[in-house]
Amino acid sequence: MLRAAACAVAGAALWRPQPARAEVIDLNDAINQAGRQRMLSQRMAKAWLALAQGVEAANARQVLDRSVALFERQLGDLRAYAPNAELRTTYAQLEAAWAGYRAALLAPPAPAAAPALLQADARVLALAHQGTVQYESAQARPVGHLVNLAGRQRMLSQRMAKFYLAAALPEGGATAQAEIAQARGEFLQAMQTLRGAPQATQRIQDELQIADGQWVFFEAALRRIQPGGTPGAKPLSDVFVASENLLSVMDRVTGLYAALKA
Template structure:
């Protein structure tokens, strides 16, 4: 248990905004950060659902606070860097969707009804964040930009699966949540193979993907034990912690692809 919590704490620290770049460096960095906004929409919802169900409450509060802070900082950076009116319009729209989502996340007394609203609102944030990522990839026009986008999307899928698990445990659209987990699982595994076999994949990237495979096995084992409202606190905790660990690995992979300048 101590080992598991230590790993989770390390994952939290890896994604904390402290010490990260204050501005967007180039288009690869823009794709990385834009894609991270997708993940943060799902991670914030996951943390909120965990708090409602008293799953890893201390870590969940840290995840929520850091996700909100990082999203807001990166939103400002991406808006300032946006090279076209189309991109600026996307981020203006994202700003509005984020404000509504953030307001719901700030509910001082989270409950099931509020949790359902949070899950509904994160969809608009995710859609616009994905749109911005695709637009930045198109502006790049380089094959590595696509790989940064794909690797970055893995981060979002890890958080989306965990969020849907916790939503199903609360009976928030359980059938839809279960279907989303199955869809995300298929997409995640296909993308792992693509990233592993890409000509641009370095030895370091492949090494990180081996770690992702191992963490995926643990995470997926938890996902497969979903039993609706019968999910135990221990199972929900395992899914929460393993999703953080998988996220940290995929964030490193995305950063490594973003550093490729060819």
């Protein structure tokens, strides 16, 4: 059912970025790309955890390889575009943190290495978020916040999926469930804000309605985790696919907000 809905709505099982540009074009675009770095930090961990457990192996390998390449390209673009010293410092720190995370991601995936990988991904996520907020401050217009907020939804979709996969590892269940619950609440609250924003065009509203439909499938997959237990292979696969579908829609929403000039 998840795959059929994905084909009908998103047209592909894996999210793919828009055609690559050589540089950041404006501050809205910078917020979009900076926020995408947050998402990629979680998406790469999700893919790595899937590979470590033999879940969606071909898709997970493709997701990991493409995400690593995109993260590196955007990191260089965002650091080059940085309009102030504060942002340049953040992206220098992010580049250093990325080196360690990248090495962990490219090592052979194994459950025993998951705790160290998740620590590295948390550091990269924190710095990528810091850079996004700083770019939003540099933009200093209401639409910048909406680009940031919509972009953060992409990250939350991948974060929930990552922790669902982490729950299948020894001693990962309790922490994972708490993280999923927090991210779920933040996601739903942000959807209300995005729907109610005066800047939301009809096209944005239409995409948000599609996102609501994808959320139904994603949340149904997430709820198959059992307190005190671990999910089987089928639920893990369903969450992986559903998170990709939701990501695809929210990336379009973020791009539409980024294209607004008001």
